[in-house]
Amino acid sequence: MxxxxxxxxxxxxxxxKDFIDGVTTNPTILSKQESKNYKNLILKICDLVKGHVSxxxxxxxxxxxxKEGQExxxxxxxxxxxxxxNYYGLRVSKYLSEDGIATxxxxxxxxxxxxxxxxxxxxxVSPFIGRLDDVGQxxxxxxxxxxxxxxQYSFExxxxxxxxxxxxxxxxxxxxxxxxxxxTPKVLQNCMDHNLTKIGVELFNNDWKNRKK
Numbered sequence: 001m002x003x004x005x006x007x008x009x010x011x012x013x014x015x016x017k018d019f020i021d022g023v024t025t026n027p028t029i030l031s032k033q034e035s036k037n038y039k040n041l042i043l044k045i046c047d048l049v050k051g052h053v054s055x056x057x058x059x060x061x062x063x064x065x066x067k068e069g070q071e072x073x074x075x076x077x078x079x080x081x082x083x084x085x086n087y088y089g090l091r092v093s094k095y096l097s098e099d100g101i102a103t104x105x106x107x108x109x110x111x112x113x114x115x116x117x118x119x120x121x122x123x124x125v126s127p128f129i130g131r132l133d134d135v136g137q138x139x140x141x142x143x144x145x146x147x148x149x150x151x152q153y154s155f156e157x158x159x160x161x162x163x164x165x166x167x168x169x170x171x172x173x174x175x176x177x178x179x180x181x182x183x184t185p186k187v188l189q190n191c192m193d194h195n196l197t198k199i200g201v202e203l204f205n206n207d208w209k210n211r212k213k
Contacts, residue, residue, distance in 0.1 A: 001174045004182035012185045022051030024182040046076040054104045056082035065092045073101040085113045090120045097121030114146040118155035128163035140172045147177035167191045
């Protein structure tokens with residue numbers, strides 16, 4: 001399973017670049033960065049990682065979304081055009097995919113949306129675990145459903161588990177068969193940390209310091 005970092009902060013990406021395979025961004029994430037030249041920021045992100053960097057369109061109609069997606073793809077070969085999993089986004093994904101442009105269908109909340117994303121040639125589909133949990137549905141159950149459907153029909157679209165809130169989500173998404181999980185820096189750090197590891201390190205270091213000389 002690949003791990004993407006859900007951020008546009010260059011310091012965070014630099015700090016965790018040894019552990020990640022790509023980056024996901026969205027308009028909200030980009031709007032919070034100090035740099036207002038978002039194209040330059042995206043190029044710097046591409047220089048830091050080896051895999052795809054998802055960048056989302058902000059247009060809402062087909063022609064505008066298609067043009068924006070094509071322009072984003074020209075910025076760098078690692079750009080993956082992020083599109084909403086709706087009528088226009090699915091259509092644009094089909095056109096871009098036929099031109100060899102990577103796409104990420106985001107804000108996916110149902111298996112039927114994921115089926116259509118795969119049929120439209122999406123490189124990734126991003127089911128949102130946490131947001132489904134917030135409204136009383138089971139986000140991880142959706143990951144399992146999509147993975148099973150994709151296996152059944154040999155769809156090539158990658159399941160990218162998004163809106164991941166904790167390390168449990170990461171583990172369960174991996175068990176379900178997700179191809180990618182995108183996490184915030186905080187969640188990624190939590191995946192590395194364990195209190196027993198901390199205690200063990202302290203114990204070993206104290207024993208070494210107090211050894212007989």
